[in-house]
């Protein structure tokens with residue numbers, strides 16, 4: 133269960149407005165992300181810092197997207213251009229807030245960019261990245277079901293720190309939220325805090341925003357004042373407490389960021405463990421939030437799985453290996469000490485130790501790539517082997533090919549990248565260079581130490597090295613000369 137308690141709403145001070153039975157439209161989302169983020173001590177905007185490899189704002193937008201909102205507005209400040217570039221291609225509009233006068237002012241900017249009436253408005257904080265979409269959906273559902281003007285999420289972290297405290301009355305109804313720096317000594321002790329995630333009835337948001345006054349202490353407009361304003365006017369406010377405080381963790385400092393990273397990491401590990409993955413040393417393994425690992429895969433210590441990586445059943449990833457934005461099919465094995473990015477590794481293929489697979493690498497089934505082999509934009513066909521010290525770039529290599537130690541595709545002529553083609557069943561001897569564009573035919577042989585600059589026909593042998601000359605007795609003569 134995510135949510136701990138049923139809502140406790142403010143005891144209405146005056147007669148409550150009659151319940152509206154009209155069908156509300158789909159939810160609209162406003163994400164607040166214009167704050168200066170000065171507590172991060174960073175030249176990078178706070179919402180572009182990453183948790184589990186994903187920018188904070190992107191994590192929030194991903195969760196919001198799952199609610200299928202009719203519109204989404206992100207409120208941005210002076211670093212607008214940089215942040216906007218990070219979500220290019222999404223159906224998201226931007227509202228501009230400058231200067232940042234507080235969360236209440238930011239919400240007002242956001243509201244100006246959407247239709248004033250319509251479905252409920254979900255206001256999210258760009259620095260609260262770990263919320264699950266199910267929790268947001270539950271907040272939206274609860275507000276509607278209980279016909280509230282405002283429902284928000286609260287939680288109980290181990291230390292309430294700088295979070296806003298949720299002040300309830302004797303009957304448990306929500307009265308207001310007080311920021312820790314404005315709180316009395318008694319209020320500071322309250323353990324239930326505000327997550328910064330609110331679902332408003334559209335009209336209630338518009339009305340209360342115009343009522344929010346500048347905070348005397350900080351000169352900011354606090355969105356949290358909406359709670360007291362709505363409750364005091366006889367409106368209906370409720371809070372749902374999230375059972376697991378980790379989900380609502382907000383990021384203001386680098387310490388908060390480090391704590392979030394650990395929460396996210398543990399969450400992904402648990403997801404993998406629950407799905408049947410063996411993790412030999414959970415303390416040293418990282419699995420990103422968008423990574424999928426199938427059952428019976430074994431992850432060794434110090435493995436990092438990043439980006440949109442998918443690992444099939446019964447794979448094994450050995451120590452000190454990073455795999456990013458890649459796919460491993462069933463039974464593949466990678467590592468130790470490998471770096472794999474943007475690659476596809478086919479069934480039962482084996483990579484490593486010390487291999488580097490770069491974007492565009494495709495290993496079909498039963499391929500073997502060994503130590504100090506680098507591949508880029510290269511397809512290696514079924515059963516092909518490249519076991520030592522090679523560079524294979526912009527290459528199409530057929531099935532059953534043997535690439536000897538130290539073979540290099542010379543793909544770059546200083547201007548263009550050129551392709552190398554190696555036909556099925558070919559044998560490329562050690563220490564050969566294939567100067568692209570060039571083709572080695574099916575079943576052809578390249579003698580070790582050759583520099584191949586012309587196509588090799590199918591079934592031919594190509595040797596381009598200087599033929600060997602032996603000078604009999606030369607060593608003895610040289611030694612004798614030296615002795616004189």
Ligand code: UD1
Nearest residue numbers: 164165166167232233234235238258259295296326328382
């Ligand atoms: C806020 C809440 C606090 C809550 C906490 C949860 C207020 C006054 N306080 O505090 O009760 O416990 O979040 O994480 O709302 N922003 C703008 N424009 C501004 C100011 C902020 O867009 O002028 C954005 C920030 O970029 C951020 C979000 O609003 O994404 C929250 O602002 P932040 O300054 O981090 O508020 P907190 O101090 O964390």
Ligand code: MG
Nearest residue numbers: 259382383384
């Ligand atoms: Mg914050």
